[in-house]
Amino acid sequence: MDLSLEQTINNKLAHCFEQLGLDTRFAVVKPSDRPDLSDFQCNGALALAKQEHKNPREIASQIAAVLEQDADFSKISVDGPGFINLSVSDSLISSVLCAMAQDNRLGCSRVANPHKIILDSGGPNVAKALHVGHLRSAVIGEAIRRIEKFVGNDIISDVHFGDYGTPMGMILGEIIRQDGDLSRTSTYNIEQISDFYKRANARCKENEAEKEEASRITAELQNGNPEYYKAWQHLRQVSVDAVKKNYDVLGAHFDLWLGESDAHQASQEVIKMAQEQGISEVDDGATIIRLEESNKPKPPVILVKSNGGIGYQVTDIATIKMRVDDLKADEIIYVVDKRQSLHFEQVFEAAAKLGLVKHTKLQHIGFGTVNGSDGKPFKTRDGGVMNLEDLITLSKDKVRESMPEAKDLEGFASEAEAQKYIDTLVEDIAIAAIKFQDLKNNIASGYVFELDDFAKFEGKTGPYIQYAIARINSIMRKAQAAGIQAGDIIITNREERDLALKLAQLNNVVMRTHEEKEPSIISDYAYTLAQTFSTFYNASSIMNAATPAEASSRLRLASLTRDVLKLLLDLLGIKAPEVMLKK
RNA sequence: GCGCUCUUAGCUCAGCAGGAUAGAGCAACAGCCUUCUAAGCUGUGGGUCGGGCGUUCGAAUCGCCCAGAGCGCGCCA
Numbered sequence A: 001m002d003l004s005l006e007q008t009i010n011n012k013l014a015h016c017f018e019q020l021g022l023d024t025r026f027a028v029v030k031p032s033d034r035p036d037l038s039d040f041q042c043n044g045a046l047a048l049a050k051q052e053h054k055n056p057r058e059i060a061s062q063i064a065a066v067l068e069q070d071a072d073f074s075k076i077s078v079d080g081p082g083f084i085n086l087s088v089s090d091s092l093i094s095s096v097l098c099a100m101a102q103d104n105r106l107g108c109s110r111v112a113n114p115h116k117i118i119l120d121s122g123g124p125n126v127a128k129a130l131h132v133g134h135l136r137s138a139v140i141g142e143a144i145r146r147i148e149k150f151v152g153n154d155i156i157s158d159v160h161f162g163d164y165g166t167p168m169g170m171i172l173g174e175i176i177r178q179d180g181d182l183s184r185t186s187t188y189n190i191e192q193i194s195d196f197y198k199r200a201n202a203r204c205k206e207n208e209a210e211k212e213e214a215s216r217i218t219a220e221l222q223n224g225n226p227e228y229y230k231a232w233q234h235l236r237q238v239s240v241d242a243v244k245k246n247y248d249v250l251g252a253h254f255d256l257w258l259g260e261s262d263a264h265q266a267s268q269e270v271i272k273m274a275q276e277q278g279i280s281e282v283d284d285g286a287t288i289i290r291l292e293e294s295n296k297p298k299p300p301v302i303l304v305k306s307n308g309g310i311g312y313q314v315t316d317i318a319t320i321k322m323r324v325d326d327l328k329a330d331e332i333i334y335v336v337d338k339r340q341s342l343h344f345e346q347v348f349e350a351a352a353k354l355g356l357v358k359h360t361k362l363q364h365i366g367f368g369t370v371n372g373s374d375g376k377p378f379k380t381r382d383g384g385v386m387n388l389e390d391l392i393t394l395s396k397d398k399v400r401e402s403m404p405e406a407k408d409l410e411g412f413a414s415e416a417e418a419q420k421y422i423d424t425l426v427e428d429i430a431i432a433a434i435k436f437q438d439l440k441n442n443i444a445s446g447y448v449f450e451l452d453d454f455a456k457f458e459g460k461t462g463p464y465i466q467y468a469i470a471r472i473n474s475i476m477r478k479a480q481a482a483g484i485q486a487g488d489i490i491i492t493n494r495e496e497r498d499l500a501l502k503l504a505q506l507n508n509v510v511m512r513t514h515e516e517k518e519p520s521i522i523s524d525y526a527y528t529l530a531q532t533f534s535t536f537y538n539a540s541s542i543m544n545a546a547t548p549a550e551a552s553s554r555l556r557l558a559s560l561t562r563d564v565l566k567l568l569l570d571l572l573g574i575k576a577p578e579v580m581l582k583k
Numbered sequence B: 001g002c003g004c005u006c007u008u009a010g011c012u013c014a015g016c017a018g019g020a021u022a023g024a025g026c027a028a029c030a031g032c033c034u035u036c037u038a039a040g041c042u043g044u045g046g047g048u049c050g051g052g053c054g055u056u057c058g059a060a061u062c063g064c065c066c067a068g069a070g071c072g073c074g075c076c077a
Helices: A005-019 A044-052 A056-067 A090-102 A132-150 A166-179 A190-206 A208-222 A226-250 A260-276 A312-325 A338-353 A388-401 A415-439 A451-455 A462-481 A494-503 A506-516 A520-539 A548-572
Strands: A040-042 A073-079 A083-088 A116-120 A154-158 A280-283 A286-289 A301-304 A331-337 A361-367
Touching: A005 A040, A005 A056, A005 A083, A005 A090, A005 A506, A044 A056, A044 A083, A056 A073, A056 A083, A083 A090, A090 A494, A090 A548, A116 A132, A132 A154, A132 A226, A132 A331, A132 A361, A132 A388, A132 A415, A132 A506, A132 A548, A166 A190, A166 A208, A166 A226, A190 A208, A190 A226, A208 A226, A226 A388, A226 A415, A260 A280, A260 A286, A260 A301, A260 A312, A301 A312, A301 A338, A312 A338, A331 A338, A338 A361, A388 A415, A415 A462, A415 A520, A415 A548, A462 A520, A462 A548, A494 A520, A494 A548, A506 A520, A506 A548, A520 A548
Parallel strands: A116 A154, A116 A331, A331 A361
Antiparallel strands: A040 A083, A073 A083, A280 A286, A286 A301
């Protein structure tokens, strides 16, 4: 038997459509828009009627008549213009949930043909601390990585470090200006390097000559100047170490720590390929590939700048080549700011022109910017970008306000240990708040980041879901102490039934999230499931149930809810603490 | 100028392979802790789905036009 309720019904429907000689493409149900009328609805008769120029109600009635014979449906009706409303029997729901509870994947399916996917979702830069702009790619990327892995794909994440562009020349130039040479570079730590970059950035904005100098140094670095290269290696290493720490706190994992510089050799090959294939040309001293013959006018891809340096477009093309040739990628997914969409269109088109991606699917998942309440990209009060660490500290401070003091905590060997416990909890909750705040939004739309909202963790938030899990954990501890075991599910009231039906949606939700690469589908479901549980929790006591069988059944529902919520949070990269402490 | 995206409740957003009464959260208001963690639950109010025309039995959803907003457009990444 199929573990998904919706799929089970679809199969029954398809069988019925076949029997009636109807197009089975329309044999699909969805959770009903009218829960007062049914559990599921099928709009297939309406679509069929349009296609076949027949009366929709007549077709719907035919289908309903056949389905009537199936005892798994408790109620079937044809309503309105031709909706088929279906309610399922409690025993069907119960058997689906029991099967879920016994399955170590909670009834979730895997993809039929696993792909090798390379995920490009980092994009941090040398000398720059991670700021809120890096939050989305890290958080969304991590969720996609976990989801794709869960459905059975082989996914490898690459941070794609920004380590070979003009900022490198800017920093080196600034160090030379201040120190006279690069001899002291290897002594600098991340703060110092970051300061050099900030100063360099400011100066290059004002001073055209220094900007050109930076560009020249970059080109020399790329072309093998040993002095520059040695200094650069240090800058890169220190930056990687710093950024790794930031990603660790966020729980973002990268399998590969490659960067633009690692594509240097391949970039030369790509440039050569383009020249040999005759698709590049020299224009204004730069080597370019024109894309203008395509349906939409696009600027050309610049392979080699007029000063001999290579741009990030050729680097990205070369990276594609490496990922296809060396890593055997079937699919490459870029989780990058949507403002880069033209760039990716150019790069993808150029890669296709070069014949690099005959069997590889390239996809840019562009996300919207994190904005302030003015609708513009988020800035701090003094106008700078807010760095990630400050944001996390802010969120932690708010969480800490609702936490008890370490000295008031019982059951710990020492106050220091209690403090450590609280600190971990605070971090898990604070990070959950930040990540969920991001993941609850559609990827493509930007969102307004309300600092004030950090004062609260109510409503559609990560902590709300964590709280639901913590409550279930608490019930389960109590039930165990009282000797209550989870048993078969028997439905005795509305709240139990709603929760059961909600739980049965899991597989569909996960598969849809995978197909659409849209983690907010999971966030939304996790939230409504937690909400449905809370309603159930208030209405149906487990410890004080009317009968032992009822208590067992409710405990099963609660424990399954916990497992599903934990899985969902895990797929989003959010931790689920065992308890939620309160003052 | 060209291109892309967007406009849904006071605010922030879902919904958009057309379908039955457009949904959440926040904010507002009214209730619920001697019973499984009140970071919770229940209820109320609040919407000409930017405007217009069209396709359709049926449009927030599809097409066209208009208005407004944002973003991007060869040597930054």
